[in-house]
Every structure is written in C-alpha cells, then in structure tokens.
Amino acid sequence: MLVFCTIIFIALLFVLIKINVLPNSSKTWALLVPFEFFLILGFFIPLQWGAPAADVRALAYTVPITPNVAGQVTEVLVEPNVEIQKGQPLFTIDPTQYEAALEGLQAQLALAKTRLKQSEELAKQDAGSIYELQAYQAQVQGLEAQIKNAQWNLDETVVKAPTDGIVTNLALRPGQRVVNAPNYMAMSFTDTSEIILGSQVLQNFSRNIKPGNIVEVTFKAYPGKVYAGEVVHMIPATAQGQFANTGMNITPQSNQAGPFFVKIKLDDEAFQNELIPGSMGTAAIYTENVQMAHVIRKVMIRMDAIMNFVKP
Structure with a gap:
C-alpha cells in the first residue's frame, strides 16, 4: 500500500509538472521525502495500532483415537476423508475374550444368587449364620459390579466416533493389534463440528x-x-507465560x-x-x-x- 500511494503521488507530481503548476526541478521531486515521512508517521504506523x-x-480439533480395550482388529468400518457422524462405529476388536469373561462372571453370579437365596431361607428358620448371609450378599454385589465392568469392556470392542468429523490418514487394517496405552493412536480423528x-x-x-x-x-x-x-x-x-513445576530452579531462557x-x-x-x-x-x-x-x-x-x- 505504501508503494501504491507513492506511485499515485509520483503520478500527481508528473501531471502537475505537465500542466505547468509545478516546475520540473529537484525541489519538486524532493517533495517525495516529506510525503513518505507523512505516510509512514501519520498513517502506516498508527494503522497497526488502530x-x-x-x-x-x-x-x-484433532482427537487421537485410542481404544479402551486391547485386541486384534477384526473390521475397519470407515473410509478415509468421508464425513462421519457422532457415534458411528470406526472399527471393531475381537470380542472373544471379553465375551468369555462376561459369561464366566454371569455364571458365578447365578451360583452366588442361589447360595444367597438358600442362606436367606436358613436364616428365616434360625438355622443359618448371619455372617454367611452377609458374605453371600457382598459376593453378589461384587459380582454385579464386575459384570458391569465386563459388559463395558465388551461394548468398547466397537470403537465409535466421538463427534462429527473425518479420518484422513487411515492406516489401520484388520489383523492389526491395538492396545490401550497413553501414547498409542489407532487413528487420528478430525472434529469438524x-x-x-x-x-x-x-x-x-x-x-x-x-x-x-x-x-x-x-x-x-x-x-x-x-x-x-x-x-x-x-x-x-x-x-511463553506457562510456569511448569519441574522441581528445579528457574532455567534462563531467551526472551522474545x-x-x-x-x-x-x-x-x-x-x-x-x-x-x-x-x-x-x-x-x-x-x-x-x-x-x-x-x-x-x-x-x-x-x-x-x-x-x-x-x-x-
């Protein structure tokens, strides 16, 4: 813009000289110097302030997709650079071990509930121990909590999109093993919401x-x-204004x-x-x-x- 204004001023001087309003002299062309100072000091420096x-x-936002459970990928359900809706499955993990864990806990819970019912019947007849009854009650509650966690693990074998977005660099393939680790990413998800x-x-x-x-x-x-x-x-x-607690004295840094x-x-x-x-x-x-x-x-x-x- 400064060059553009200078060209306009030169053109104006040229016209004024041609129509004999100003003489064609070094003093006339020297007007460029104060004009440049006027533009810089009067407009272009204050321009940056105002x-x-x-x-x-x-x-x-980019969301690293790290599965909550580990296992072998059985199917990749998305295509790269295609819009994905929130909750849409991205890929699946082999659920065999998580299904087995859930079924084992369900079998234990069924037995514990049977034992609890028997203990309650004995307690009503004053033929059982109150401590045994309380132990079975605690066992049932503990198994129910474990089943809830096992069901969550099983549900997490289907990894879903956290929000609307796209997967750009999709390198994940069936047969690859994924893990639940802080620095591991199965894929990078771009949130386009x-x-x-x-x-x-x-x-x-x-x-x-x-x-x-x-x-x-x-x-x-x-x-x-x-x-x-x-x-x-x-x-x-x-x-630059972040103060990190490292347990060490302040390290001098260059200030910019x-x-x-x-x-x-x-x-x-x-x-x-x-x-x-x-x-x-x-x-x-x-x-x-x-x-x-x-x-x-x-x-x-x-x-x-x-x-x-x-x-x-």
Whole structure:
C-alpha cells in the first residue's frame, strides 16, 4: 500500500509538472521525502495500532483415537476423508475374550444368587449364620459390579466416533493389534463440528483489540472475496507465560515477544464451518482507536483479496 500511494503521488507530481503548476526541478521531486515521512508517521504506523492485520487460519480439533480395550482388529468400518457422524462405529476388536469373561462372571453370579437365596431361607428358620448371609450378599454385589465392568469392556470392542468429523490418514487394517496405552493412536480423528478461526497478532499491535471488534477476512482459497466477522476474544495466556513445576530452579531462557492468539467468528457461520482446516488468509481487525486509518486498511484488505488470484 505504501508503494501504491507513492506511485499515485509520483503520478500527481508528473501531471502537475505537465500542466505547468509545478516546475520540473529537484525541489519538486524532493517533495517525495516529506510525503513518505507523512505516510509512514501519520498513517502506516498508527494503522497497526488502530486496524492491525495478521494471518488467519482455520483450525479444527484433532482427537487421537485410542481404544479402551486391547485386541486384534477384526473390521475397519470407515473410509478415509468421508464425513462421519457422532457415534458411528470406526472399527471393531475381537470380542472373544471379553465375551468369555462376561459369561464366566454371569455364571458365578447365578451360583452366588442361589447360595444367597438358600442362606436367606436358613436364616428365616434360625438355622443359618448371619455372617454367611452377609458374605453371600457382598459376593453378589461384587459380582454385579464386575459384570458391569465386563459388559463395558465388551461394548468398547466397537470403537465409535466421538463427534462429527473425518479420518484422513487411515492406516489401520484388520489383523492389526491395538492396545490401550497413553501414547498409542489407532487413528487420528478430525472434529469438524466446529471450525475455529485464529489470528496471531504481534503484541505491540494487540493492545487495542477487544471482543466485538469488527473484522474483515480474506482467504487464499476464495480470492476476490472479503468476509465480515468479529473478535470473540483474545486468548488470555500463551505457552511463553506457562510456569511448569519441574522441581528445579528457574532455567534462563531467551526472551522474545511472541504473538497473541485472537479468536474470530465470521458472520456467515455456515461458510466458516465449511472451511477446510488449514485454510489460510488475512484478517483485518478494526479497533475503536485511530479510526482515520480504517479506510486505508479496508483498501489494503480488498487489494489483498484481489491479489489472492495470483499470489500463492
């Protein structure tokens, strides 16, 4: 934009010289120097305070799919890059050992209930021990709890989608053994129920940003278009501000001001939720300060939208 304004000013000087309003001299062309200072100090520096611009990215949560039970995969029930509904089965695990465990506990429970009933009959006739009765009652309750857990394990042999989304890099195949371990992932699931727009704004340009500020966004994938929105909030913490309890003294680190993350919501929520995660663009945030610079930013964001036709 600075180059564009400079070209316009040069063209204006050229016209004024041609119509003899200004002489064609070094003093006339020297007007470029104060003009540049005026643009930089009067508009482009305050522009970053009143209407900062930054890259914007469409983000989606990624859920690592780790099964709750271990076993051999018997069937993979989804295709990669196909929309999946919440609760839809992803893959199944051989249930044989979990069915056997459940059946064994059910058999024990049936016997324990029979013994409990017999003990109750004896207690009514004052022919049995109260301690034996209480022991059978505890045994029945314990087995019922174990059966509940065994049934849950059996149900977990069918692994289901935690929410609406897609599986992109699907490498899981029948016959592969999966385990329930913290660092193991059977597949990576992308949650598409909510697409988040995030922009990283330099710290010295972020001080005037508030929730509700008007935003205009362009996307590389949609050249020539400008979408309206607003600031939801600025994330109140960053990794640089995290104090980790390691049990050691503070380790000196190099200090560098990292950007702050601003969450943005488009007015067209349907379009936002159709964005492919990773979609890149530019966001212009119009604060309540230095409003005279907003016009320049509006021109710049539209120029950026047009340049998206050719600029990678």
